[in-house]
Amino acid sequence: MANHSAGAPVRYRTFIALVSAGFRRYSTYRQATLAGLFTNVLFGFMRTYVLLAVVGRQAAGYDARQIVTYVWVSQGLIATVGLWGELGLADRIRTGDVVADLLRPVPPVFAYLAADLGRAGFAALVRFVGPVLVGALAFDLRWPQRPATYPLFVVSAVLATVISFGCRYLTEAAAYWLLDARGPRIVWALCSNALTGLVFPLSFLPGRVAAVLWTATPFPWLLQAPADVVVERHSAGGALVLVAGQAGWAGLMLAVAGYAQRLGTRRLVVQGG
């Protein structure tokens, strides 16, 4: 087996090929993309007006321009990070099609992550750029003042996508035990709305509650963290700490997803003849 010996660089190419397939796959869903974009923009306006009314000139560490930027960036991140996106794993477990994933020589978590990053790449081009552009035209957004914020934000958004992937993978892998993932999905939908900073920045909450969310759950790291990075809510050092925290969560979620996958496979009963 000559192709066995080639190690990491080839793995890397496998990953890139899968990412690119994910990108192309999502680029074929034109209608869904446009409908989603429209919704994100619509809610962007509503959230802007609500939060501006609440914040006034300054509140909870944000001034008015920061909060408007926060809104439009987070509207753009919803689809990019994939807060509500499905991986399709749960359905494939339910129908038994998951065998096709298991019969490949790459771990499913690796393949699904690659596909999801491809999806995120496409979403970034349309579903992120779109709302931010509309926000910039309609309002006076606050652009980063430190040049380093730009690359740091990209890293932060990628890490947020990985954390979100881990959460969704776990949610859907529940189908290995429950046969479908409806229950866990409802819980995830609730948390991904309320606890990520999407409805309002988490600093609006009492300090203790916010602290619990940041330390004990992955949710604030999905949206609040990258949004805070881009509006430069913290010092440069603070932003770095934030991104490092995301990296930690990303690693943890991937490890847990991989573990759940292994356990799930062992008790998998492939459905259908």
Add this chain to the structure above:
Amino acid sequence: MIETAGLRKEFVVSAKVGKLRRERRVVAAVDGIDLRVERGETLGYLGPNGAGKSTTLKMLTGVLTPTAGRISVCGLTPVPQRTQLARRIGVVFGQRSQLWWDLPLRDSFDLLRHIYRVPAPEHAGRLAECVELLDLGPLLPVPVRQLSLGQRMRGELTAALLHRPEVLFLDEPTIGLDVVSKQAVREFLTQLGRRGDTTLILTTHDLADIERLCRRLVIVDHGRVVHDGTAEELHSRYGSRRRVVVDLDEPLAEPVTLPGVALESAEGLRLTYQLVDGTNAGALVARLAAAASLRDLAVVEPAIEDVIARLYARGATG
């Protein structure tokens, strides 16, 4: 290449009894299968619906954990070494797809090259061969979801072979295909089998597949092997016989009797004789021709369908 000993899989099924009570029952889908398949063999794995064929294949390919028994495929233990094994086997489950639904067929093949890390020239060569044999050329730019079942199946076969697997598992590869597609698939598999470097394990309900492709048949029923051997062995074991059917111009003056020949039926001017094991038709035909003028004559080979139907029926009652 493949070896199993005492392979067993139990499913726990819970069925509703009455309003609230659920009853849990253990069903043995595969109930002690011992199998040994050599490199390059083509094996037909048959059995009635629910016999445990798919379940066996799932265990052999490492996607289902056996309840008991030992398995070795390509020298590996399927479930713990699934990822390693995946490189060395190809699998087609007739009702499932391993292609990327939204992407053109060509993209799926290209992705598989990366996933299996097949060197580009090798991959291109094998793909060209499959495209040629299975007539895939015009389908390459078509998104998989737009392919018809038969077109997709040809794609699935190609996908399963691009990494040159040592063993190819096919679970009902011709299900739902039209006559022409079936023939294309069969022809392709025949050629593959003839080359002798790929072990083929095939389940099907289409016995024409089997007759064309497999020297060896393993028939399972209720999770157990009920026959393991060639089709001829099956016939002789279950007493299927060749027949001679003659249409006469006039009734025979006196009955024709020969050792090894039994008259099965006589309807008007049509007589049907059975040839007991190994008897040739020649002597009978000569005697008949001498005794009367023949309008028509046919030697009918035993149909594998009949034997297998009898075998299945016996399983159902026994």
